[in-house]
Amino acid sequence: MLVTSDLPLRTRFAIAAARTAAAVSRWTGRGSGGMIGGRIALKLDPHALERLSRGRTVLLVTGTNGKTTTTLMLRRAIEALAPVASNGDGANMPDGVLAALMANLDARFAVLEVDETYVPWVAERVSPAALVLLNLSRDQLDRVGEVRKIERDLRAGIARLSDTAVVANCDDVLVASAAGAGNHPVWVSTGQSWRDDSVACPRCGRAVRHHPQDKMEWDCVCGLARPTPDWVLDGDYLTGPDNPPEQLELSLPGRVNAVNAALALAAATSVGVPLSQAVERIRSITAVAGRYQRVPYTGHAVRVLLAKNPAGWSETLMMLEPDQPVVIAVNAREADGRDLSWLWDVPFEKLRGRRVIATGERSADLAVRLRYAEVDSVSQPDPLRAVASLDQGPVELIANYTAFREVNVRLADAH
Numbered sequence: 001m002l003v004t005s006d007l008p009l010r011t012r013f014a015i016a017a018a019r020t021a022a023a024v025s026r027w028t029g030r031g032s033g034g035m036i037g038g039r040i041a042l043k044l045d046p047h048a049l050e051r052l053s054r055g056r057t058v059l060l061v062t063g064t065n066g067k068t069t070t071t072l073m074l075r076r077a078i079e080a081l082a083p084v085a086s087n088g089d090g091a092n093m094p095d096g097v098l099a100a101l102m103a104n105l106d107a108r109f110a111v112l113e114v115d116e117t118y119v120p121w122v123a124e125r126v127s128p129a130a131l132v133l134l135n136l137s138r139d140q141l142d143r144v145g146e147v148r149k150i151e152r153d154l155r156a157g158i159a160r161l162s163d164t165a166v167v168a169n170c171d172d173v174l175v176a177s178a179a180g181a182g183n184h185p186v187w188v189s190t191g192q193s194w195r196d197d198s199v200a201c202p203r204c205g206r207a208v209r210h211h212p213q214d215k216m217e218w219d220c221v222c223g224l225a226r227p228t229p230d231w232v233l234d235g236d237y238l239t240g241p242d243n244p245p246e247q248l249e250l251s252l253p254g255r256v257n258a259v260n261a262a263l264a265l266a267a268a269t270s271v272g273v274p275l276s277q278a279v280e281r282i283r284s285i286t287a288v289a290g291r292y293q294r295v296p297y298t299g300h301a302v303r304v305l306l307a308k309n310p311a312g313w314s315e316t317l318m319m320l321e322p323d324q325p326v327v328i329a330v331n332a333r334e335a336d337g338r339d340l341s342w343l344w345d346v347p348f349e350k351l352r353g354r355r356v357i358a359t360g361e362r363s364a365d366l367a368v369r370l371r372y373a374e375v376d377s378v379s380q381p382d383p384l385r386a387v388a389s390l391d392q393g394p395v396e397l398i399a400n401y402t403a404f405r406e407v408n409v410r411l412a413d414a415h
Contacts, residue, residue: 009050013103014044022099035309038095041102049094052101053126056085057271058110059127062119062154063134063175064147066084066260067092069133069252069288071113075266076285077278078271083107090289094118097126109271118148120157123164130165130309131158131182132267134260136174137197138342139310145335147174151202167267169259171229173198173208177224188266189216189229190259196345203313233262240266243275251286254319271350290408297384297411299392304411306404308336310345317350326351326396327403328370329360329403334400340365348373357386360403383407 007015022037030036041048043294059078061071068090075086085107087100092113100112114122116136123131135152138147151174158166159181168179168376171192201208206224206302211217219225230241237245248261261282268278287293293299294301307316332338340362348370358366363379370377380386383403387395399407 005123007051011045011048013334014041014048014155017041017044018099018102024183025148027217034097035091035093035095037102038091038097038099041098042094049098049101049122049125052098052105052415053110055106056110057132057269058117058126059126059132059267060114060123060128061114061132061134061267062094062114062116063132064116064137064139064309065280065315066134067113067254068259069257069291070132070264071111073261073282074132074267075111075265076281077268077273078109078111078365080273080277082109085110085112087113088289092118094122097122116154120160120188120290123157123161128161128164129160130167130267130270133166133168133175133179134263134265135169135172135194135311136178136193137309138345139309139337143203147197148202151178155181158182164211165267165270167270169263171230173218173224174200175201176227177202180224180227186225186231186266186270186383187227187229188231188232188233188263191255192263193255194314196310229265231262233258238262238279240269240275246275246279249283251283252292253286254315256315257320268390270368273356290404294394295411297414298388300387300390301394302387302397303394304404304407304410305396305398307398308400312343313398318345321394321395323354324357324394324396325357325390326398327357327359327390329382329397329399330363330366331357331361331400331409332365333361333402336403343369348375349373355390357389359383359386360399384410 008233018037018041021040025036061067062196076083076086084106087096092115097112110283132302134308136151155178159297162183167186169190170187171173171189201220201224201226207220208220217226232239238250239245248258250257265278270276293308294303305316307313338358352375356375358377358379363381365381
């Protein structure tokens with residue numbers, strides 16, 4: 001366990017300065033203060049991340065989609081053993097990672113969500129016991145870059161983690177390629193519905209072959225092939241290497257959350273949490289950072305869902321309740337990615353026959369895409385005005401990052 005008095009004076013000063021900055025940020029209404037606190041601490045002590053992770057069992061969670069949900073699931077499971085430091089607010093850059101460690105100095109465990117572009121840098125400093133690698137697909141091309149470069153960087157970073165268990169989805173070609181560089185991979189088969197970003201092999205560039213007899217099996221002529229899974233998710237049942245099938249029975253909706261749970265459970269058992277106890281704790285999760293819960297607003301029960309890239313949108317559209325109107329909010333700020341070309345890869349055709357409203361700062365771009373998908377829609381730039389224009393009753397509201405954040409703040413302020 002970390003003992004604060006054992007830290008160098010420079011680190012203790014950095015923590016004190018960070019806490020002061022965070023308090024000022026909260027007092028002035030600029031935010032929760034975690035990000036600015038972590039940024040200041042790293043400036044004052046560039047080695048703070050290494051020093052604050054010493055003596056703890058650290059687990060990292062990364063991937064294009066599902067990081068925040070899986071981090072919450074893994075934290076909830078490990079809390080069966082001891083207190084856990086975690087960045088449950090989704091602040092997954094190095095500043096937010098450090099802020100989470102500073103916020104709970106006495107926690108023996110740390111479960112940290114990390115943006116996939118920063119995983120090699122963070123992992124080198126915190127020496128994780130486990131790294132959970134969920135999935136890899138295109139995301140914010142103007143900020144993150146090409147997904148194949150992310151895979152190469154992750155593969156190189158994982159190769160340097162000699163003692164880390166890499167818990168990875170073996171059905172995702174890009175994930176399997178990156179995680180295969182590790183010394184201790186733990187393979188989880190969860191199924192893979194989105195394959196548009198792994199048509200070609202990340203190692204040699206030739207076509208990946210999917211077997212017609214078993215849709216999960218894949219390989220390439222260069223020798224890269226689907227690893228044999230240690231864990232298998234089959235519908236709502238998860239089977240581990242030393243466990244009979246365990247029914248998940250999650251409170252969170254959708255196949256994608258069963259996938260997140262499978263990877264979280266495999267990681268939790270790797271640090272000693274009994275599977276049945278971990279499953280029981282994960283079942284109690286009903287909402288994640290403002291997602292999934294129904295919020296009353298002007299006679300409507302609004303369920304707000306987050307989707308940020310084509311793979312995430314594809315999963316979210318499958319999660320919608322039938323026959324309910326759908327409000328779609330899209331912004332294109334720096335945090336969202338300013339390039340909106342991803343709209344044309346989202347299967348909006350699934351919304352045909354529904355009542356749909358295009359909203360957000362880029363509602364016009366969205367309306368054009370919906371028109372080509374043969375989805376009847378109207379436009380209203382303000383998401384909550386769009387909701388209010390509908391007949392009273394339940395509404396599905398899907399938003400990308402900044403639109404999602406603003407909608408949640410406004411819904412909270414309305415109460």
